[in-house]
Amino acid sequence: MAVAGAVVGAGILVFGAIQTSRTGNWGFLAFWLIFGIAIIAFNLWNAFSRKGGHYVVERRDG
Incomplete structure (x- = not known):
């Protein structure tokens, strides 16, 4: 899911x-690029991190 994201x-x-x-709105373009790159980086970090995700739910029966 993170790779798809x-x-x-x-x-x-x-x-x-x-x-x-x-449009020539360079301030908004910078904003768009910074946050877009951050979102992509976060998704890729989640996809390839050691534990496999930022938030892992574990179920323990017993």
Whole structure:
């Protein structure tokens, strides 16, 4: 799920960056890029971290 989130996030990042660069609103473009990269990095960290995710639910019967 985290890899899918990173892929979708990359698509949203590229689409938003292209649309925002056409308007010339460079402040919002910087904001968009910083947060987009942070979201993608967080998803990839969750996907490939040692424990397999940021929040892991463990069930213990007994």
